[in-house]
Amino acid sequence: MSRVSSEMSAQEMLIAEAFFESSEGRLVTDDQQIIVKVNAAFTTITGYTAQDALGKTPKMLASGQHDGVFFRNLWQGLESNGLWQGEIWNKKKNGDIYPQWLCITEIKNSQQSVSHYTSTFNDLTVLKEADKKIEYLSFYDQLTDLPNHHCLRVRLKKALANCVQNQCKGAILYIGLDHFRLFNKNFGHLQGDKIIKEVAARLSACVREGDTVARLDGDEFAVLMEHLSEDLTVATAQAEEMAQNILLALNKCHQVDHIVYSSTCSIGVNLFESGRMGSSQSALKHADLALLKAKAGGGNEVYFFQPQMESVVAARVVLEASFREAVAKGQFLLHYQPQTEGVGQIIGAEALVRWQHPTLGLVFPAVFIELAEETGLIVRLGQWVLDVACQQLALWSTRPETAHLTMAVNVSAMQFHQTDFVATVLSVLERTGADPFLLKLELTESLFISNLDDVVCKMRTLSNKGIKFSLDDFGVGYSSLLHLKRLPLDELKIDQGFIKEILIHPSDAAIAKMVISLGASMRLTVIAEGVETEQQRDLLALLGCHSFQGYFFSRPLPIDQFEELLLKPTSPCLQ
Numbered sequence: 001m002s003r004v005s006s007e008m009s010a011q012e013m014l015i016a017e018a019f020f021e022s023s024e025g026r027l028v029t030d031d032q033q034i035i036v037k038v039n040a041a042f043t044t045i046t047g048y049t050a051q052d053a054l055g056k057t058p059k060m061l062a063s064g065q066h067d068g069v070f071f072r073n074l075w076q077g078l079e080s081n082g083l084w085q086g087e088i089w090n091k092k093k094n095g096d097i098y099p100q101w102l103c104i105t106e107i108k109n110s111q112q113s114v115s116h117y118t119s120t121f122n123d124l125t126v127l128k129e130a131d132k133k134i135e136y137l138s139f140y141d142q143l144t145d146l147p148n149h150h151c152l153r154v155r156l157k158k159a160l161a162n163c164v165q166n167q168c169k170g171a172i173l174y175i176g177l178d179h180f181r182l183f184n185k186n187f188g189h190l191q192g193d194k195i196i197k198e199v200a201a202r203l204s205a206c207v208r209e210g211d212t213v214a215r216l217d218g219d220e221f222a223v224l225m226e227h228l229s230e231d232l233t234v235a236t237a238q239a240e241e242m243a244q245n246i247l248l249a250l251n252k253c254h255q256v257d258h259i260v261y262s263s264t265c266s267i268g269v270n271l272f273e274s275g276r277m278g279s280s281q282s283a284l285k286h287a288d289l290a291l292l293k294a295k296a297g298g299g300n301e302v303y304f305f306q307p308q309m310e311s312v313v314a315a316r317v318v319l320e321a322s323f324r325e326a327v328a329k330g331q332f333l334l335h336y337q338p339q340t341e342g343v344g345q346i347i348g349a350e351a352l353v354r355w356q357h358p359t360l361g362l363v364f365p366a367v368f369i370e371l372a373e374e375t376g377l378i379v380r381l382g383q384w385v386l387d388v389a390c391q392q393l394a395l396w397s398t399r400p401e402t403a404h405l406t407m408a409v410n411v412s413a414m415q416f417h418q419t420d421f422v423a424t425v426l427s428v429l430e431r432t433g434a435d436p437f438l439l440k441l442e443l444t445e446s447l448f449i450s451n452l453d454d455v456v457c458k459m460r461t462l463s464n465k466g467i468k469f470s471l472d473d474f475g476v477g478y479s480s481l482l483h484l485k486r487l488p489l490d491e492l493k494i495d496q497g498f499i500k501e502i503l504i505h506p507s508d509a510a511i512a513k514m515v516i517s518l519g520a521s522m523r524l525t526v527i528a529e530g531v532e533t534e535q536q537r538d539l540l541a542l543l544g545c546h547s548f549q550g551y552f553f554s555r556p557l558p559i560d561q562f563e564e565l566l567l568k569p570t571s572p573c574l575q
Ligand code: C2E
Pocket: 337, 351, 352, 353, 364, 365, 366, 369, 378, 382, 385, 410, 411, 412, 442, 472, 473, 496, 529, 530, 531, 532, 549, 550, 551, 552, 556
């Protein structure tokens, strides 16, 4: 029996020893707090050997970071529970102060009085660093080191609470760089990132102390302004002033390596206040809606949120969803509007797209072209239009009465800027068998804002194959005459805005006259669009324009009606 019990106690000793030698630091003191035992991990963590420590008290580890109250609480906890645990800052042998998680337990003898204390501890440095890193990753943007959207939300919640307490207002500004996607596409993300960093620095320089600048996503930033005046007019003026400063700062040129980039930005502002503040979620959503509105006007604008915007945006969301579905399901068709020459001879048609909506009926481009451009769906839609128009052109060339007709197709800037645009057009021509000499692509002046060399190169390649180019809506855009001279154009199309009141406003007639003589000097055909009356046509003819398109001749028509019109002797087209 006694052999068994002595074997058991040897076994227990072994277990206790193994338990003591863990990766956690351990030390044992007697009831007077004299260290009587430490393990190897104690030395690894603190730098003190057993020899350094034995006979001393744990005070040798003190960092001086805690006051008397802290230790009083520690001892009180220990006495009443027999155990204390918590975070404590201690000092290593080399002087480093570090956080540890410490657990002290009393050991009592058979008389129930304390004979020893054991302490177990972990170095929390690594854990704290990991914690910091995690906090950084989840609350800060790594490219700019600015707070990210999570961080902004947390700070906004505090700001909203502050508004209630301090009876003040605050503002959240959403800032978006206009057309930044185009820059990224042209120069690559590496250069784009440099611009983003520069923008972050400029924004940080604009704000007041205590304001938050955050990077939300891609090219979107936010500024949170707190402690604005309680007076709505003053608070609005404070936010407006900040927004204008930001516009100014960001609109200055950026130099990235050899690239000089100049761009504008748009800003949506939402003022929040106590009482009417709602959640942080809706405060952010309203700023975002205001930004959308600022961008919709073409950018470079500041827009303040107004409640009625929510319904407008909701309607747009619905429209966008059903438009995406329409593109996927191919709910489009083309109408053809005659283009005439002289007294009314039809020389061709302009293909105009329509959306055959399942419940709304026929929807016109004014409703969806902008949406198609914003969502990028214009590329797919434009390709479909080109394909169908070329099929029709090929079909016309098989019949003598239609073989001479030209086909004008509108091409959006985004579509034209696609790297495979030329290849796409050529492959459509090849697939459909349409004659390139009868195809006319209508471009607008917005195309010539950026990458003019690339545009000229693409136009030349297509023009060498016989394709014609018409400059649509001419007179309302940005073209300089210098641009025009470089472009292999065939036709100028006077914008219908000048034709509408050409008989009333002499200035419109003067512009039309100028475009006509400009065309003549550059050997370009000039066509007037939006001709609605005989008088308009006659005046244009008098000014030297002999090609027309407009309701006076015919509205855009479905293909069967267009072909009927070709044969009708009563049509003004055949007068
Ligand atoms: P646009 O290319 O300038 O086309 C002329 C627009 O003027 C057409 O409107 C046409 O119906 C309208 N119009 C023609 N004659 C008259 C007239 O005498 N009076 C009045 N008030 N209007 C007249 P639509 O079909 O609604 O197209 C509007 C715009 O949508 C087009 O202007 C064009 O910019 C765009 N669009 C149409 N189809 C396409 C397409 O397939 N691709 C692209 N990218 N844009 C297209």
